[in-house]
Structures are given as structure tokens and as C-alpha cells.
Amino acid sequence: MKPSLEVNIHNLVLKNPVMTASGTFGYGPEFEDFFDPSVLGGIFVKGTTGKLRQGNPYPRMAETPMGMLNAVGLQNKGVDGFISDIYPKIKHYGTHLIVNVSGSTVEEYIEVAEKINALEHIPAIELNISCPNVKEGGMAFGTSCPSAAAVTRAVREVYHKTMIVKLSPNVTNIAEIAQVVEGAGADAVSVVNTLLGMAINAETRRPVLSTVTGGLSGPAIKPVALRMVWQTAKAVKIPVIGLGGIMTATDAIEFLLAGATAVQVGTANFIDPTVCPKIIAGIESYMIRHETEDIKSLINGLITV
Amino acid sequence: MKKFIHDFHIIENKDLNPGHFVLTLKPEVNLPPIFPGQFAEVRIDGSTGTFLRRPLSFHDVDYDANTITLLVQRKGDGTNRLAVMKPGDTINMVYPLGNSFHIGSSGERALLVGGGCGVAPLLYLGKILAKNGIRVTTLMGARSEEYIMEPERYKGHGELLLTTEDGKAGTKGYVIHHEVWRERNFSFDRVYTCGPDPMMKAVARLAVRHQVPCEVSLEQTMACGVGACLCCVIETNEGNKCTCTDGPVFDPNDLKNWLE
Ligand SMILES: Cc1cc2nc3c(=O)[nH]c(=O)nc-3n(C[C@H](O)[C@H](O)[C@H](O)COP(=O)(O)OP(=O)(O)OC[C@H]3O[C@@H](n4cnc5c(N)ncnc54)[C@H](O)[C@@H]3O)c2cc1C
Ligand SMILES: Cc1cc2nc3c(=O)[nH]c(=O)nc-3n(C[C@H](O)[C@H](O)[C@H](O)COP(=O)(O)O)c2cc1C
Ligand code: FES
Numbered sequence: 187m188k189p190s191l192e193v194n195i196h197n198l199v200l201k202n203p204v205m206t207a208s209g210t211f212g213y214g215p216e217f218e219d220f221f222d223p224s225v226l227g228g229i230f231v232k233g234t235t236g237k238l239r240q241g242n243p244y245p246r247m248a249e250t251p252m253g254m255l256n257a258v259g260l261q262n263k264g265v266d267g268f269i270s271d272i273y274p275k276i277k278h279y280g281t282h283l284i285v286n287v288s289g290s291t292v293e294e295y296i297e298v299a300e301k302i303n304a305l306e307h308i309p310a311i312e313l314n315i316s317c318p319n320v321k322e323g324g325m326a327f328g329t330s331c332p333s334a335a336a337v338t339r340a341v342r343e344v345y346h347k348t349m350i351v352k353l354s355p356n357v358t359n360i361a362e363i364a365q366v367v368e369g370a371g372a373d374a375v376s377v378v379n380t381l382l383g384m385a386i387n388a389e390t391r392r393p394v395l396s397t398v399t400g401g402l403s404g405p406a407i408k409p410v411a412l413r414m415v416w417q418t419a420k421a422v423k424i425p426v427i428g429l430g431g432i433m434t435a436t437d438a439i440e441f442l443l444a445g446a447t448a449v450q451v452g453t454a455n456f457i458d459p460t461v462c463p464k465i466i467a468g469i470e471s472y473m474i475r476h477e478t479e480d481i482k483s484l485i486n487g488l489i490t491v
Numbered sequence: 492m493k494k495f496i497h498d499f500h501i502i503e504n505k506d507l508n509p510g511h512f513v514l515t516l517k518p519e520v521n522l523p524p525i526f527p528g529q530f531a532e533v534r535i536d537g538s539t540g541t542f543l544r545r546p547l548s549f550h551d552v553d554y555d556a557n558t559i560t561l562l563v564q565r566k567g568d569g570t571n572r573l574a575v576m577k578p579g580d581t582i583n584m585v586y587p588l589g590n591s592f593h594i595g596s597s598g599e600r601a602l603l604v605g606g607g608c609g610v611a612p613l614l615y616l617g618k619i620l621a622k623n624g625i626r627v628t629t630l631m632g633a634r635s636e637e638y639i640m641e642p643e644r645y646k647g648h649g650e651l652l653l654t655t656e657d658g659k660a661g662t663k664g665y666v667i668h669h670e671v672w673r674e675r676n677f678s679f680d681r682v683y684t685c686g687p688d689p690m691m692k693a694v695a696r697l698a699v700r701h702q703v704p705c706e707v708s709l710e711q712t713m714a715c716g717v718g719a720c721l722c723c724v725i726e727t728n729e730g731n732k733c734t735c736t737d738g739p740v741f742d743p744n745d746l747k748n749w750l751e
Contacts, residue, residue, distance in 0.1 A: 216717045219493050219494040241721065241724070244726070245712060246721070246722045247713075253542060254542065405542075455715070455719065456543060456544070456714045456716075456720060457542070457543065459496060460496060
């Protein structure tokens with residue numbers, strides 16, 4: 187029997203739990219040559235702000251052991267550019283398109299969310315209150331309970347579809363932040379964004395990134411992300427979407443066992459542009475091997491006794 | 492242009508000098524169209540210090556033999572790992588990526604200027620230009636005689652000029668010191684260049700002075716190679732552009748602060 191990979195995130199029914207992470211899959215067309223985007227559970231598109239942003243100066247990337255630092259800084263065409271240039275090309279993809287909403291002020295988040303709310307083929311947003319690469323806003327919203335609650339509540343008032351809030355790992359107690367955004371109206375949380383990090387070139391005695399610090403992603407952060415998903419899932423009733431360093435189907439299953447309802451794949455897309463269909467197929471064969479008919483039975487399936 | 496992800500088998504791995512080697516690779520399928528200036532994102536297995544793929548230009552493409560070659564400079568862990576790979580080993584590549592050099596019209600004269608490993612894409616470019624009836628002159632700048640790489644292959648489709656830093660072969664100095672740039676010698680319709688940024692900037696300024704179009708091929712650090720991560724940007728007069736999709740070939744007039 188073919189196992190069922192279907193999961194639910196609030197109102198969204200995902201054909202499988204594998205989605206692509208914001209900022210690592212472009213808008214989808216970048217990967218069309220490699221596979222049909224409709225096989226995905228969903229696509230989280232690049233961080234979108236009120237106005238066009240050029241992002242941070244080059245260099246924006248540093249390779250690290252089993253990972254990378256980025257300091258892209260939300261380069262994007264702005265919400266109007268997204269609606270006019272990109273949305274028409276991707277709206278018929280046959281998978282859930284979720285816009286990652288970013289900003290420097292609460293007003294900016296509201297502006298973007300309101301405009302996205304009007305788009306028929308975008309069933310959800312992911313509020314990015316965890317970007318470590320912008321001077322104002324971004325991670326600052328996601329690292330304190332009052333500001334995380336304030337921005338979530340403000341956007342909730344204007345946004346009427348599924349609202350996911352993406353949490354920062356750069357906090358001492360992620361469960362506490364998750365509870366606060368749940369209370370402020372979030373329908374799900376994504377755990378985690380990148381870990382604040384830094385790289386130095388010893389030869390030149392200079393920082394590698396133009397911004398000195400950047401966001402760490404890739405397998406290097408997986409154990410931290412897994413721990414945070416586990417802590418968050420125990421603390422809230424809303425679904426948790428797990429991400430951070432997922433490269434294989436086994437990694438994805440570990441996140442489900444830790445309590446995630448679905449996962450996102452980020453940096454792995456750079457190493458293998460066909461990784462997502464492989465992860466989906468790998469989850470299916472794991473389920474056949476373990477005689478698991480419904481993937482929902484894996485969620486929170488960690489055996490601790 | 493459709494992109495592919497394929498495994499290639501190493502046919503040959505040849506050292507040219509202590510710093511450079513040439514890999515000849517064959518895929519299991521027929522090669523798709525590849526244009527001069529395009530590159531591949533090469534996955535480097537068996538090197539713990541290498542997580543991301545490495546961008547490498549197509550040095551040559553031989554459709555009859557169904558092979559491609561890469562000219563690689565040993566830099567760090569990734570390229571040093573490639574250096575010790577053997578015939579029969581497999582390398583996974585995402586390709587062909589990026590834009591390509593503009594091919595002018597028959598009867599034109601082109602000057603191709605490469606510094607160090609920057610000559611890599613200029614071999615295939617020269618071959619295609621010559622095939623299109625363009626007269627090709629390659630100007631190669633090397634550290635010393637030992638670093639003049641595969642001169643015969645460039646002579647196969649045109650003229651080869653040399654500079655070395657000690658002057659033991661060709662003109663003494665850098666590529667910009669070659670006499671070809673003197674007013675009375677310069678008779679080219681187009682200049683192409685690849686190499687270190689300061690060299691390309693100097694070459695681009697010379698092309699501007701001679702009032703001919705110029706194309707430069709950039710090497711920004713990359714993560715994805717397909718336009719998804721926005722790590723490889725270069726500042727242009729129209730804002731940041733991706734070297735992996737809008738480039739690697741650019742008109743220096745479009746690049747911010749390049750001709751000053
Ligand atoms: C479009 C393009 C075409 C290129 N073509 C060639 C070629 O034909 N032959 C050749 O020898 N080299 C080429 N390079 C440069 C080559 O990619 C780097 O030398 C190589 O990535 C170094 O890897 P490493 O692991 O050996 O060294 P590392 O120790 O990783 O780095 C050494 C230096 O290489 C550069 N580098 C490292 N990672 C990257 C990366 N992901 N992208 C770009 N640069 C990087 C950095 O400047 C770094 O300081 C090209 C680069 C680009 C962007
Ligand atoms: C180059 C790059 C750009 C990113 N851009 C965004 C972004 O715009 N918005 C966002 O919420 N997260 C962004 N992220 C974070 C990822 O979505 C993800 O949370 C993080 O990389 C961890 O997952 P991974 O280890 O699977 O990559 C970016 C990550 C990378 C590597
Ligand atoms: S390397 Fe990712 S956008 Fe160019």
C-alpha cells in the first residue's frame with residue numbers, strides 16, 4: 187500500500203511535508219529545469235519587504251565546516267515588484283506558495299501582509315521576525331517576547347489566511363517566544379532561521395563578510411535546530427515546521443519525530459538542486475520499511491522511555 | 492538555456508605545472524549545448540573542508556568526443572581534492588550555468604586577454620570565434636615561463652602573444668604592458684578578458700581608450716550557481732546583479748566603479 191504523506195498546517199493540506207525554505211529556492215523558476223515544483227508540499231519564497239531592497243554589499247557568503255554564513259540582507263524587488271513580475275509566473279505551480287514577509291517596522295510588515303492577503307493563489311504567509319542580516323527590525327522583533335507578540339498581533343489584524351511565524355534561534359528560550367506568538371494569533375511556527383555567526387580571514391585579518399556577522403545554515407546547525415523544534419513542539423498546540431540543516435530524508439524524519447508537522451529544506455538545495463524530490467521519495471521508502479501507513483504517526487514519535 | 496545535473500567520468504587528469512591541472516571529463520549522456528563563458532558547479536566529494544560546489548569554467552568542449560575539459564588552479568581544499576582525482580573517478584556537475592561571451596561577426600578581429608588561470612574560458616571562446624570567421628589573438632599573461640599553459644592549443648585557432656613577469660618568454664611585465672596595446676599596433680574590434688579583477692579593470696580601461704567593446708568574466712564567490720541565493724552579486728548601474736545568472740560575462744561599462 188502506498189503510504190500517505192499528507193499533513194495539515196492549519197487550513198493548508200500539504201501533499202507531503204517537504205517544502206523549500208525562504209531565500210534558498212528563489213521563487214521556483216530557478217529550479218524548474220531540475221524538477222516539477224508541483225511535487226513539493228510547498229514553496230516559501232524569498233523574504234519580501236515593502237520597498238525594493240538592494241541588500242548588503244558583497245561579500246555576502248562564507249563557507250564554514252558543513253555549512254555557510256550568509257549576509258544577503260533581504261535583497262528583493264519589494265512587494266509590488268513581487269506582485270507584478272513574479273506572482274504571475276508562479277501562481278499556477280500546483281503547490282502551496284507562501285510569502286516570507288519581512289520588514290524594518292511593524293507598519294512595513296502590515297503593508298506587505300495586506301497586499302499579499304489580496305492574492306488568490308497565496309494561501310499563507312511566513313512572518314520573518316528572525317532575519318539576522320538587516321540593521322533595523324528583522325531579528326530584533328523575534329528575540330524579545332513583547333516585540334514578537336506586537337508584530338504578530340498587528341499582522342493578525344490585517345491578514346486573514348494561514349499565518350506562520352518564523353522564529354529566531356538566537357534566543358535563550360525559544361519555547362517562551364513560541365508561546366507568545368501563539369497567543370498573539372499565529373497559526374503555526376517555523377523553527378529555525380539562521381544562527382548568528384562570524385568568519386574571519388586570518389591572512390588578511392579581516393572579516394569575510396561585508397557585515398562582519400551573518401546567518402549560519404546547513405548541517406552545522408542541525409543539532410541545534412532539532413533541539414529547538416523539540417522544545418517548541420512541547421510548548422505550543424499549533425503546528426511546528428522544522429528546518430535547519432536538512433540534507434536527507436533521514437534528517438527530515440528526525441525533525442518529524444522531534445515534533446515537527448512538516449519541514450523546510452534550505453541550504454541543501456545549493457548542494458543538490460534535486461534534493462527535495464529525493465527527500466520525498468526517501469520518506470516514502472522509510473515509511474514502507476517501517477510499515478507506517480500515515481506520516482502523521484511519525485510526528486512527535488520520539489521514544490524517550 | 493536548460494540546466495542539467497549529470498555525473499561525469501574522469502578520462503584524464505594532467506598536471507600543467509605545480510599550480511594547475513587539466514581535467515578531461517565525459518558524461519554518460521550526450522552533452523547539451525554549452526557556450527563559451529559558461530561554467531559548471533562541481534560537487535567535490537571526499538573533501539571534508541568543501542561543503543559547497545565549486546564554480547569552474549568550461550575550458551574546452553569537444554562534441555565529437557563528447558568530452559569537456561576544465562583548467563583548474565590549486566587554491567584550497569576543493570581544488571586540491573580535484574587535483575588528485577584519477578581516471579575512472581566520478582564528478583557530479585550542475586551545468587551549463589551563466590550567460591556567455593558575445594560572438595561578433597565574420598571578418599572581425601578579437602583580442603582575448605587572460606591572466607593566470609583566467610585563460611580557462613578563453614580557449615573554448617577562441618575556438619568558437621575562429622569557427623565563426625573571426626580572427627583571434629590570445630594574449631596570455633603568466634608569472635614565468637613554467638606557467639605558460641598549453642600554448643599549442645591556442646595557436647591552433649589564431650595568434651598567441653605572451654607576457655611573463657621576468658620577461659624570459661614574451662614581453663616583460665603584465666598583459667597591459669604588451670606592445671599590442673600601442674596605438675599603431677591595435678587593430679581589434681573587440682576585447683575579451685578573464686583573470687584577477689585588477690587586471691581585468693586595467694584591460695577594460697585600455698579597451699575603452701581604444702574605443703572597442705569589451706567583455707569581462709567575473710569570479711564572485713557563489714553558493715547556488717542558479718540565481719537562488721543572491722550571494723554572488725556585483726554592483727551595476729542598475730543595482731545588484733547575480734554573477735551566476737546575469738553574468739559571469741559583463742560589459743565593464745555597466746559595472747559600478749569599474750572604469751575609474
Ligand atoms: C564563474 C566562475 C568561474 C570560475 N572558473 C574557474 C576555472 O575555470 N578554473 C579555476 O581554477 N577557477 C575558477 N574559478 C574560481 C574557483 O571557483 C575557485 O578557485 C575555487 O572555488 C576555490 O575552491 P577551493 O576549495 O580550492 O579553495 P577555498 O579554500 O575554498 O578558497 C580559496 C579562494 O577561492 C575563492 N572561492 C572559494 N569558494 C568559492 C566559490 N564557491 N565560488 C567562487 N570562488 C570561490 C575565494 O576567493 C577563496 O578565497 C571560477 C569562479 C567563478 C565564480
Ligand atoms: C542565502 C540564504 C538566504 C536566506 N534568506 C532568507 C529570507 O529571505 N527569509 C527567511 O526567513 N530566511 C532566509 N534564510 C534562512 C533559511 O530560510 C533557513 O531558515 C536557514 O537557512 C536554515 O535552514 P537550512 O539549514 O536548511 O538552510 C536564508 C538562508 C540562506 C542560506
Ligand atoms: S550563486 Fe546563488 S545567486 Fe548566484
